[in-house]
Amino acid sequence: MSADLAQLVTLIAQRARAASLVLATTPTTRKDAALLRLAELLPAASAELLAANAKDLAAAEANGLAKHEIERLTLTPAKLDHLAESVRQVAALPDPVGTVLEDWTRPNGIHIRKRRVPIGVIGIIYEARPNVTIDCAILCLKSGNAAILRGGKEIFNTNTAFAALITQALADTGLPADAVQLIPTTDRAALNTLLKLDTLIHCIIPRGGESLIRFVAQNSTIPVIKHYTGVCFVYVDKAADLTMAENILINSKTQRPGVCNTAEQLLVHADIAATALPRLASALAAKGVQLRCDPASLAILQSAASSSQLSALKSQLSAASAADYTAEFLDLILAVRVVPSIDEAIATINRDSSGHTESIITADAEAAARFQLAIDSAVVAWNASTRFNDGFEFGFGAEIGISTDRLHARGPMGLNELCSYKYVIDGTGQVRA
Amino acid sequence: MSADLAQLVTLIAQRARAASLVLATTPTTRKDAALLRLAELLPAASAELLAANAKDLAAAEANGLAKHEIERLTLTPAKLDHLAESVRQVAALPDPVGTVLEDWTRPNGIHIRKRRVPIGVIGIIYEARPNVTIDCAILCLKSGNAAILRGGKEIFNTNTAFAALITQALADTGLPADAVQLIPTTDRAALNTLLKLDTLIHCIIPRGGESLIRFVAQNSTIPVIKHYTGVCFVYVDKAADLTMAENILINSKTQRPGVCNTAEQLLVHADIAATALPRLASALAAKGVQLRCDPASLAILQSAASSSQLSALKSQLSAASAADYTAEFLDLILAVRVVPSIDEAIATINRDSSGHTESIITADAEAAARFQLAIDSAVVAWNASTRFNDGFEFGFGAEIGISTDRLHARGPMGLNELCSYKYVIDGTGQVRA
Numbered sequence: 001m002s003a004d005l006a007q008l009v010t011l012i013a014q015r016a017r018a019a020s021l022v023l024a025t026t027p028t029t030r031k032d033a034a035l036l037r038l039a040e041l042l043p044a045a046s047a048e049l050l051a052a053n054a055k056d057l058a059a060a061e062a063n064g065l066a067k068h069e070i071e072r073l074t075l076t077p078a079k080l081d082h083l084a085e086s087v088r089q090v091a092a093l094p095d096p097v098g099t100v101l102e103d104w105t106r107p108n109g110i111h112i113r114k115r116r117v118p119i120g121v122i123g124i125i126y127e128a129r130p131n132v133t134i135d136c137a138i139l140c141l142k143s144g145n146a147a148i149l150r151g152g153k154e155i156f157n158t159n160t161a162f163a164a165l166i167t168q169a170l171a172d173t174g175l176p177a178d179a180v181q182l183i184p185t186t187d188r189a190a191l192n193t194l195l196k197l198d199t200l201i202h203c204i205i206p207r208g209g210e211s212l213i214r215f216v217a218q219n220s221t222i223p224v225i226k227h228y229t230g231v232c233f234v235y236v237d238k239a240a241d242l243t244m245a246e247n248i249l250i251n252s253k254t255q256r257p258g259v260c261n262t263a264e265q266l267l268v269h270a271d272i273a274a275t276a277l278p279r280l281a282s283a284l285a286a287k288g289v290q291l292r293c294d295p296a297s298l299a300i301l302q303s304a305a306s307s308s309q310l311s312a313l314k315s316q317l318s319a320a321s322a323a324d325y326t327a328e329f330l331d332l333i334l335a336v337r338v339v340p341s342i343d344e345a346i347a348t349i350n351r352d353s354s355g356h357t358e359s360i361i362t363a364d365a366e367a368a369a370r371f372q373l374a375i376d377s378a379v380v381a382w383n384a385s386t387r388f389n390d391g392f393e394f395g396f397g398a399e400i401g402i403s404t405d406r407l408h409a410r411g412p413m414g415l416n417e418l419c420s421y422k423y424v425i426d427g428t429g430q431v432r433a
Numbered sequence: 434m435s436a437d438l439a440q441l442v443t444l445i446a447q448r449a450r451a452a453s454l455v456l457a458t459t460p461t462t463r464k465d466a467a468l469l470r471l472a473e474l475l476p477a478a479s480a481e482l483l484a485a486n487a488k489d490l491a492a493a494e495a496n497g498l499a500k501h502e503i504e505r506l507t508l509t510p511a512k513l514d515h516l517a518e519s520v521r522q523v524a525a526l527p528d529p530v531g532t533v534l535e536d537w538t539r540p541n542g543i544h545i546r547k548r549r550v551p552i553g554v555i556g557i558i559y560e561a562r563p564n565v566t567i568d569c570a571i572l573c574l575k576s577g578n579a580a581i582l583r584g585g586k587e588i589f590n591t592n593t594a595f596a597a598l599i600t601q602a603l604a605d606t607g608l609p610a611d612a613v614q615l616i617p618t619t620d621r622a623a624l625n626t627l628l629k630l631d632t633l634i635h636c637i638i639p640r641g642g643e644s645l646i647r648f649v650a651q652n653s654t655i656p657v658i659k660h661y662t663g664v665c666f667v668y669v670d671k672a673a674d675l676t677m678a679e680n681i682l683i684n685s686k687t688q689r690p691g692v693c694n695t696a697e698q699l700l701v702h703a704d705i706a707a708t709a710l711p712r713l714a715s716a717l718a719a720k721g722v723q724l725r726c727d728p729a730s731l732a733i734l735q736s737a738a739s740s741s742q743l744s745a746l747k748s749q750l751s752a753a754s755a756a757d758y759t760a761e762f763l764d765l766i767l768a769v770r771v772v773p774s775i776d777e778a779i780a781t782i783n784r785d786s787s788g789h790t791e792s793i794i795t796a797d798a799e800a801a802a803r804f805q806l807a808i809d810s811a812v813v814a815w816n817a818s819t820r821f822n823d824g825f826e827f828g829f830g831a832e833i834g835i836s837t838d839r840l841h842a843r844g845p846m847g848l849n850e851l852c853s854y855k856y857v858i859d860g861t862g863q864v865r866a
Contacts, residue, residue: 025806223656224656241862379856384864387865393865405656407840408840411855422812422813425812426817429680431680432818
């Protein structure tokens, strides 16, 4: 039984490898034709897709999943339209494959081109969101990669219905059906086999919660690109414009508090803390943000809250615990500290941040440059919201996630980042001396 | 005891992380000053270095190591001069850090720069070659990375002496001493601890034999960049110039048969096999290369060898086993096959090669383009030797190895490939809509 499962997963990977060699030389027009066919099939198959989703939803209710979890699983006709539109958008994006990234000629006359090529076979391990099957399949297909998809058990029927549609779109347009394959079981043993097939699969991308990503990273012999969530900082420098600071802080913290590029930590320069903190805190409190404060900021804010104008602030304040200073709240909570200098701000961030996204608010260009040089994070913004660390906001058109790794891809990961490269050498008979 | 060791290794990694933050903002001139100081110290300390090496050599003899293994361990004054020269050469190379790789402005006015930065902390796991400690230390230092070095036990005294010199060069020029640290034990438990410190170390590069690399890849939770050796092909197309084919084949196979970019496999198009094979085979035989032949090539060559002119060839011929077709001989042995078409050559290579380096010899530009498009290897050469897959030959000036991975770095890995990037955003108060 387990041997059969291992054999099945290996066979899937072998087929993916074969398909990847075909995809790597498939012209853009043919890949786009498959995508556009899929965009047609999605609304046409809405009855089957919603029926499959209904099975998953019924099981979720029977298993007592929380309401917000069930909502996340739920497909609707509107979500299907949105998915079809995103497929068309990916078809319209430029093909990353074949671009010459660099080229040069050596003194001996050989001409070297560094040419962008697909990575090969990509395994995507994900949890219970219905759009991920389509998102990952289309990004891999557009970038010329074969995809092996392993979704969560809560959404298995929906995923299976989506995968059948993808297979049909590939068949209808003459592309290899094995270009996108769903592992037809959510048995953990199948995943464990998959993560060791390092001669057939070239990259694993886990999408989901931290425990899933950690499990994959610890059990895979295939390179993994990790998309952990973020402990992002906003630092309000002594030379900050406070109106700008307020706008950026409110956007960074409250626009979508449950995502990885939301701010979780606020540092304020001591020189302006007495005036800046009450203003920023009351704006945050008005949005329902709770503040976990260090002693210095707590003293300033409690004193401010004792005045009648800012009394509403009082209920939002509490003393921070040590754990709060490295916490990813993913909620309307913000840890607040006062720092004596920009150097201390930099040291604090490089120690306590997760290296995802940080922002400095200052009118001092020199301070900004110093911050952007010294901060060791994927995205370092000056006078802009942390929420800009995002593939769409970067203009990538589509993204498979935001990498928290330093190798291969860092920050937003779009079609270009789903590619590797190879060197093509043109000679006229040169040999090595 | 084991807890102490784990603590020691963790402390080394914490210090490396702190040093890496300093190195990331250290100007080029200061990094180069440390390198030039090291180049001075190397010849000056030759007595201590040779004495340390003598201890390792004595132990190697006592342990009965083979003569070629002992030779590999041996330091000489000439090798020290060569090492000092390579340190000066790395100092003279351009600093990769800070280069703006791309920059663009979004419709909302934010300006995004993709800026090259060091990876951070790099762990190098290597075996018994005395130059690797210096090579890796200087490449990491120049690229702004902190290095943790873990060498083999056969060369432990030599490595320790080199590490002391590096520490002195760093101290003499005011750089953090923890920028380069040698793990002061070859205990396997220390390595196992090291490979799990994924919050402190950002990249592991194993240098050595396949079993070392495989051990590291399977036990590391830190991303590993692998430098496996190669099963490289030369394909002689029906439109090949045979003089060129002979030169390139001889160079690819015999110039340095023990290295990863040497040719191990020859494919010859059936249309020219009867004329090309005897010529190529006798040139190879004259260099002492043994040929392991498929039935078609064996028939042609045995018939040719029966003539008086090529009788010397006879003793070099044998029938290939199935294993020979995917073998990395690293010796004066070549597997030979006849293929009916370029498509069959491509399919054979994509199935049997290790994806390192392949070369097509042809006067037909269309055939070359097809080959270069479809072959799924790091380097695909047309009318040039496989031996050009090398950092120096690419003009990188120095290399830490030749990556056989597809993520982050593929092919020769120089200073640029020892870097990651970060995005620096300049705004004027933009928030996300």
